[in-house]
Each structure stands twice: as structure tokens, then as C-alpha cells.
Amino acid sequence: MQALTTDTDGGVVDALLEQTARFCAREVDARAIDAAAQIPSAVLEGLGALGLFGVTLPEAHGGAGLSLADACRVVEVLARFDRSVAVSVGLHLGLGTRGLVRYGTPAQHARWLPALASGACVAAFSTTEPGAGSDLSALRTTATEDGERLRVSGEKSYVTNGAFAGLFTVAVSTPGLGGAQRGQSLLLVEPTDAGFAVQREEHKLGLKGSSTTGLLFDDATLPRDRLLGEPGQGARMLQHILSWGRTLMSAGCCGGAAFAIDKALAHTAQRTQFGRPLAALDVVQERLARLRARHFAMEALVMATAAQADDDALATHSLAAKVFCSEGAGFVADEALQLHGALGFIEDTGLALVVRDVRVTRIFEGANDVLLTHLGQSELLRLATKPVDAGAPALDRALADFARALHDTHRLRIFRAPRLLHALGAATQWVMASRAATARAHHTMQPTHLALAQLVEQEARSAVSRAAAVTADAAVFQQALGLERLGVTP
Amino acid sequence: MTTDIDARVIHLIAQLVPVKEKDIKPEQRLRDDLGMDSVSSMELLSMLAEDFELDVGIEDVADVHTVAATIELVKVFLAKKAA
Numbered sequence: 001m002q003a004l005t006t007d008t009d010g011g012v013v014d015a016l017l018e019q020t021a022r023f024c025a026r027e028v029d030a031r032a033i034d035a036a037a038q039i040p041s042a043v044l045e046g047l048g049a050l051g052l053f054g055v056t057l058p059e060a061h062g063g064a065g066l067s068l069a070d071a072c073r074v075v076e077v078l079a080r081f082d083r084s085v086a087v088s089v090g091l092h093l094g095l096g097t098r099g100l101v102r103y104g105t106p107a108q109h110a111r112w113l114p115a116l117a118s119g120a121c122v123a124a125f126s127t128t129e130p131g132a133g134s135d136l137s138a139l140r141t142t143a144t145e146d147g148e149r150l151r152v153s154g155e156k157s158y159v160t161n162g163a164f165a166g167l168f169t170v171a172v173s174t175p176g177l178g179g180a181q182r183g184q185s186l187l188l189v190e191p192t193d194a195g196f197a198v199q200r201e202e203h204k205l206g207l208k209g210s211s212t213t214g215l216l217f218d219d220a221t222l223p224r225d226r227l228l229g230e231p232g233q234g235a236r237m238l239q240h241i242l243s244w245g246r247t248l249m250s251a252g253c254c255g256g257a258a259f260a261i262d263k264a265l266a267h268t269a270q271r272t273q274f275g276r277p278l279a280a281l282d283v284v285q286e287r288l289a290r291l292r293a294r295h296f297a298m299e300a301l302v303m304a305t306a307a308q309a310d311d312d313a314l315a316t317h318s319l320a321a322k323v324f325c326s327e328g329a330g331f332v333a334d335e336a337l338q339l340h341g342a343l344g345f346i347e348d349t350g351l352a353l354v355v356r357d358v359r360v361t362r363i364f365e366g367a368n369d370v371l372l373t374h375l376g377q378s379e380l381l382r383l384a385t386k387p388v389d390a391g392a393p394a395l396d397r398a399l400a401d402f403a404r405a406l407h408d409t410h411r412l413r414i415f416r417a418p419r420l421l422h423a424l425g426a427a428t429q430w431v432m433a434s435r436a437a438t439a440r441a442h443h444t445m446q447p448t449h450l451a452l453a454q455l456v457e458q459e460a461r462s463a464v465s466r467a468a469a470v471t472a473d474a475a476v477f478q479q480a481l482g483l484e485r486l487g488v489t490p
Numbered sequence: 491m492t493t494d495i496d497a498r499v500i501h502l503i504a505q506l507v508p509v510k511e512k513d514i515k516p517e518q519r520l521r522d523d524l525g526m527d528s529v530s531s532m533e534l535l536s537m538l539a540e541d542f543e544l545d546v547g548i549e550d551v552a553d554v555h556t557v558a559a560t561i562e563l564v565k566v567f568l569a570k571k572a573a
Binding site for chain 1: 536
């Protein structure tokens with residue numbers, strides 16, 4: 001499969017990607033990493049020597065100063081070889097260091113960035129808590145002022161890179177800090193800070209080589225200069241940081257899907273059934289073509305997302321990319337396994353591992369169902385300020401008609417109707433992916449790309465039609481569930 | 491002069507933003523001063539429409555960027571409802 005491409009620093013990045021692919025082919029054994037549930041330190045050191053931990057960090061502090069789009073290309077290549085490695089590096093480049101790079105003071109930069117750029121120090125990031133998953137406004141880990149220090153108490157969960165990180169960016173509730181009654185702030189935490197402890201390693205379905213731990217703040221004390229950015233403005237900073245994280249995670253999904261498609265193409269070309277290779281059967285051809293189309297759209301949407309300079313546009317695009325690519329990776333991995341028949345169920349093929357690895361991408365960094373609701377909200381707002389004109393492509397008009405119908409029926413109450421917003425978000429991600437795929441195909445004008453974009457548009461039309469069939473009436477669901485028996489009030 | 495409507499609107503805004511109710515002023519911008527984003531602004535306006543029983547659409551709130559404009563919107567739609 002063709003890799004992600006960008007226009008910037010092409011030569012430098014291409015060379016880095018070639019070196020990375022060669023290193024991974026030589027040193028990264030995905031099955032061994034899965035079996036040991038650990039990435040060998042030699043692999044992490046080798047990635048550090050290649051400069052991968054500094055890809056997005058400023059050149060002044062030892063990084064390469066490359067763009068989000070370039071970092072996506074790196075993560076995509078890593079994910080073709082091993083998703084645990086891709087997640088560990090991608091987390092470091094995005095969620096782990098983006099806040100420090102963008103909002104850190106010169107003193108904070110000087111203190112941590114050099115080691116982060118070399119890979120001597122790996123970064124982690126934490127928002128999720130046992131009682132607050134995707135709801136950032138419900139954070140219970142709290143930091144309060146105590147003279148020149150901050151006292152922090154609470155618990156965090158599912159922290160990637162937790163076991164070996166040297167720096168954690170942690171979102172906490174800071175009532176009153178910076179004049180904000182219910183504000184959140186970001187803190188920079190080191191493993192040796194008093195009262196702070198990394199909890200045990202979680203046992204997971206996939207991504208076993210990556211580290212996932214909890215964090216405990218037991219009346220931890222931190223100097224006040226560990227505050228990152230403006231106190232009380234954590235929500236705004238998080239929007240930007242999470243956008244980067246979701247985009248890089250989406251690129252990882254592209255890499256996992258590319259691996260699975262390569263496997264499926266090779267197997268169906270070589271495996272003979274009924275006297276012909278599987279790939280000669282029209283039913284198999286259609287399935288392979290749809291896998292390639294989905295992957296083509298995933299890559300196009302990631303690149304379109306990474307190219308967004310405006311924070312709001314990046315946030316909206318990253319929502320769509322995260323959902324579309326994680327759902328797409330799951331679909332592609334499952335279909336590729338199916339095309340292998342019983343062989344796909346055997347670990348040696350490598351597809352069972354991809355299926356297990358990509359499953360969590362629909363959950364972490366914002367559960368897809370929550371993100372689709374946010375995407376539906378964003379699309380309603382976009383259409384309110386930028387109506388679609390009669391000359392727009394049919395797909396855009398179909399989506400706009402659906403959104404308009406929802407609004408005309410429910411008015412502003414639509415913003416408090418998650419199921420309808422979810423349906424609009426589901427349609428929106430497909431339309432955005434189709435737009436990106438079409439633009440990519442028109443840019444290259446390759447016949448294969450034009451055909452792939454056509455297949456994506458067909459699926460996007462179906463997605464809009466399915467979503468537009470949603471109704472506000474939830475009575476049948478409530479009746480089917482027997483909510484009264486469960487003691488739940490509708 | 492602060493009215494009951496002003497106070498009710500500010501009370502609802504305080505449910506959604508990281509700023510103390512007493513510190514919310516009419517001249518403040520929902521986004522830059524109060525930390526709201528476009529989506530939470532819409533949630534606020536949706537809450538207001540429900541609380542005051544107003545028939546407000548997205549097109550009516552496109553230019554509502556401040557606390558004062560939010561209060562004014564509620565007053566205009568209450569007057570329309572009463573007319």
C-alpha cells in the first residue's frame with residue numbers, strides 16, 4: 001500500500017521514513033513484543049537514535065521541528081510494523097509533548113525538551129479518571145494552592161507510557177485557580193514527585209507491548225512552576241492537545257490497516273480456490289477494492305486534518321479522522337482476517353494481532369460515540385454559519401438537508417438530543433472522508449485513485465441515507481429494553 | 491441596572507463555565523473571557539431556550555458572543571413571546 005505523503009520537507013522526511021522502515025524491519029518483532037507484553041529497550045533506544053522522539057519538538061531543543069503531517073507519516077510507518085511501538089511514540093509526539101511545546105515557558109522548555117527530543121525521557125499524558133472517561137468537566141483529581149506549592153489529590157487511569165515515562169502532562173481540576181470557579185489546569189509531573197506514584201501495569205486485549213498504568217496523587221506536592229500554560233484554562237489547551245493526539249492516532253490506524261490490506265492482497269493473489277486465485281473471483285475483488293477505498297479515504301482524511309492551521313478546524317477534522325480511521329481500521333483488519341479463512345484466525349498470520357491492537361482505537365482518546373455527538377454539534381454550527389449553496393456537490397447538499405431537517409424540527413433543543421446528533425456526526429465523518437478522498441484523487445488524477453474515491457462517495461451516500469432515517473422517537477428502544485425492569489427512568 | 495432576567499441568564503452561564511457567578515459580567519465574551527467553545531455556547535443557548543421557553547433557532551444566535559448579547563437575546567424573544 002502507498003504511504004501517507006506530505007508536501008513539506010519531503011526529502012528529509014522521506015529519508016527518515018526509509019531509515020525507520022529499515023530499522024523496524026530489522027529490529028521490531030510484533031509477535032515477540034505481544035508475547036512479552038513489552039517493547040525491548042533496544043528498540044526504544046534505536047528509535048531515539050533515529051530521532052523519532054524529537055520529530056515534532058523544536059529544533060532549538062534538539063528536535064526536528066517537523067509538522068503534524070510529517071509526524072503522522074512517521075507514526076503510520078511504525079504502525080505497519082507494530083501498533084504498540086506506534087502508540088508509544090505517537091503518544092509522546094502528540095498528547096505527551098504538544099502541551100509543553102505550545103504552552104510551556106522558556107524555562108520549562110529548557111528543562112525538559114532536550115531529553116524528550118532524544119528519547120532519554122519519554123512523555124505521557126493523562127486526563128481519564130476512574131469516574132470520568134470522556135467527560136473532562138467531571139475531573140475529580142484536584143490541585144489546590146498551598147503557598148508557593150500545589151497540593152494534588154486524586155487518581156488517574158489508562159495512562160499510555162505510564163510505566164517508563166519521565167514526564168506526565170496531567171489535567172486536573174483547579175477550582176478558584178486563575179479566578180476560575182470550575183476551571184481545569186494542566187500540570188507537569190515527574191515520577192519522583194513527592195506523593196505521586198505510578199500504579200500497576202494493566203493487562204489488555206491488544207497493544208500489549210505498550211504500557212498502560214494508573215496514577216495516584218496522594219496529597220502530592222508540586223512547585224507552582226509545574227503549572228503548564230494559564231491556570232484555569234486547561235479546557236482550551238486540551239482542545240488543541242487532544243486534536244494533535246487524535247490525528248496521530250488516526251495515522252496509526254492507517255498503518256495498521258495498510259498492513260492488513262497488504263496481507264489480504266498477497267494471500268488472495270496466491271491462494272487458489274476452484275482452480276483460480278481468490279483475487280480472480282469478483283466477490284473477492286469487490287471486497288478488496290472496498291478495503292482499499294476505505295484505507296485511501298482514511299489516509300486522505302488524516303492528511304487533510306493535519307493540514308488544518310486553525311485550531312477549531314483542526315479540532316473538528318480530528319474528531320472525524322479519529323472516528324473514521326478507528327472504525328475503518330477495525331473494518332479492514334476484520335475483513336482481511338476473513339479473506340484469509342481459517343488461516344486468519346491463527347496468530348502466525350499476524351492479522352489476529354492487528355484485530356486485537358486496533359480495537360481500542362474506537363475507545364481511547366474519546367469514545368467514538370461521544371465524539372460523533374460532538375461532530376454532529378459542530379456540523380450543525382458550521383451549516384448555520386456557512387450554508388451549502390445549490391451548486392455544491394450532491395453529497396454536501398444531502399448532508400445539509402439532513403442537518404436542516406433536524407434543526408427545523410427540534411430548533412436549539414437539538415443540542416440536547418445526543419442520539420440525533422450522533423446520527424448527524426456519523427453521516428458527517430463519511431462526507432468529510434469522501435471530500436478528502438475526492439480531493440486527493442483529483443490532485444493525483446491517477447485512474448486507481450479516481451475509482452477509489454468513487455467507491456468512497458458511494459459509501460458516503462449510503463451513510464447519509466442511513467443516518468437521515470433516524471427518528472427522535474426512542475419509545476421502541478425503551479420498550480425493547482424494558483427499562484422499568486432495570487430500574488432506569490427514561 | 492441588573493434585572494431578574496440578567497441574574498437568571500448569568501446563573502445559567504455559571505453552570506457551564508469555569509468562572510464564579512459573581513465574576514461574570516455583561517461585557518465578557520463567552521469564548522475569550524469565559525472559556526466556552528462553540529459547542530458549549532450552543533448548549534448554553536439551548537438551556538436558555540428551554541428555561542425561558544423560547545423558540546430560538548441557530549440562525550438567531552449566530553451573533554451572540556457576549557454575556558450582554560445573551561441577555562439581550564433572551565429579552566427580545568421574551569418580548570416576542572409576550573406580543
